[in-house]
Amino acid sequence: MRISVVIPVYNAEKYIPQAVESALQFDDVHEVILIEDQSPDNALRVCQQLAEKYDRVKLYQHPDRKNHGAGPSRNLGIEKSTGDFVAFLDADDYFLPNRFDAEKELFKNPTVEGVYGALGVHYYSEKAKEQYYQLFGDRLTTVYKKYTPKEVFPGQIHMLGSFGLFSIDTLTLRRDALVQKMKFLFKPHLQLHEDTEFLFRLSYYLDLYPGNIDQAVAMRGVHENNRITKVDTGIVDPAVSRELLWREVDLWAGREESISEEIKIHIKRMHRSFEIAKAPTVKKWGMILKYLFTDYKSIRSGLYNINFRYSLL
Structure with a gap:
């Protein structure tokens, strides 16, 4: 080698x-x-x-x-x-x-x-x-x-x-x-x-x-x-950095036709989860209400993913 x-x-x-x-x-x-x-x-x-x-x-x-x-x-x-x-x-x-x-x-x-x-x-x-x-x-x-x-x-x-x-x-x-x-x-x-x-x-x-x-x-x-x-120490906002990560993954996955729809949906929900997490309080609740009506699993899975993955990514 x-x-x-x-x-x-x-x-x-x-x-x-x-x-x-x-x-x-x-x-x-x-x-x-x-x-x-x-x-x-x-x-x-x-x-x-x-x-x-x-x-x-x-x-x-x-x-x-x-x-x-x-x-x-x-x-x-x-x-x-x-x-x-x-x-x-x-x-x-x-x-x-x-x-x-x-x-x-x-x-x-x-x-x-x-x-x-x-x-x-x-x-x-x-x-x-x-x-x-x-x-x-x-x-x-x-x-x-x-x-x-x-x-x-x-x-x-x-x-x-x-x-x-x-x-x-x-x-x-x-x-x-x-x-x-x-x-x-x-x-x-x-x-x-x-x-x-x-x-x-x-x-x-x-x-x-x-x-x-x-x-x-x-x-x-x-x-x-x-x-x-x-x-x-708060110099970098963890919610912002993770939202940028999952936005990038979401954009990439959307361009790859061979990635399954199930995984693409999961990635999009991860992106939405951190997008909600970084939003100001007023906007956060508006986003939560929006996804409750359009894709409630983004909220349900997002709460778990945010709490669990903060310590990993």
């Missing part, structure tokens, strides 16, 4: 050395591609030092040297990659020694286009643990049982509570399949949940298989400056 590991870097000078070295422990990692995204800290200098120290580390910035976000940074990393496979890693997360064990066997089958695994949690400080333990605990982010590739897309969309989740940190893809079958990679206008939207579409276009879903193959690094902190 020749794996390109793509790492978008923003405000992560403390964590990026560990992320890079966790990827370099594998002989199958052909290159580690760092996309430095105009960090306000000293991350660029740290990345330069890593690129000087390790031959397999390649450093890039966006052509205009400005900040573009995680999605466009991953897109640039995919564009620059030269491996046969692409894996992703956030700059404050890290791989475990078993990261590619399942992949080595599964990718012997040429029909396997992607493999996903389980993600663990590492708290970088007691303060971070106190703040986010209720959200993450010590639980694995994983799919709960082994599903066929055709079950992955509807499972994520329609039965998240019993299907589970997989993380971009645990995903490995055939580069050719990714580039040839995905009409778009990461959507640049989504500043949050861009990975969730990408995974929805990816599981529709590519055949994804479960790897190690019972043990963590990578660790989510939780600290006070995670992007989730911006949501938690």
